[in-house]
Amino acid sequence: MMSLAALLFLGTASPDGALYAAQAPVPIEVEIKQGKLVGARTIRVRQGDEVTLRVASDKTIALHLHGYDIERAAAPDMPAVFSFTARATGRFSMEEHIPDAGKKSHSHAPAVLYLEVLPK
Ligand SMILES: [Cu+2]
Known part of the structure; x- marks a missing residue:
């Protein structure tokens, strides 16, 4: 039996996703490819899943998984590898970091993908 919270969560999930059995x-x-994700x-x-997410890219980019706050670089010959235990539930964006010369902070391109961690 699914909890109400889980049902509500699933009810707001976007239709273009894929559930992985991690x-x-x-x-x-x-x-x-060219800053855009191929596929869902x-x-x-x-x-609770042990997640290993490998992100290949056709150009060198810095990727930031928000919420879990993991930053990795991807290059054409070197996929970015995000390995973590999915403890926190919710919807988290992964965005490309764009360095800003002369500014303290960085800026973000639109989200490359979203990670949804469904409650147990
Ligand atoms: Cu970021």
Whole structure:
């Protein structure tokens, strides 16, 4: 029986996502071409999953998984690898970081993908 919170959460999930069974020892692999994700933009996993997300890119970019606050670089010959335990539930964006010369902070391109962690 699903909790009400889980039902509400699923009810707001976007339709273009894919739920991955992260218990499988297979990493989730996605590909970015010219700054845009190929395929479904929402990746769904379950709370408690050990997630390995490999992001290939056709150009060198810095990627930031917000919420989990993991930053990794991807290059054409070197996918970015995000490995973490999905403890926090919710919807988290992964964005490309664009360095701003002369500014303290960085800016973000539109989200490359969304990670949704569904409650157990
Ligand atoms: Cu960021």
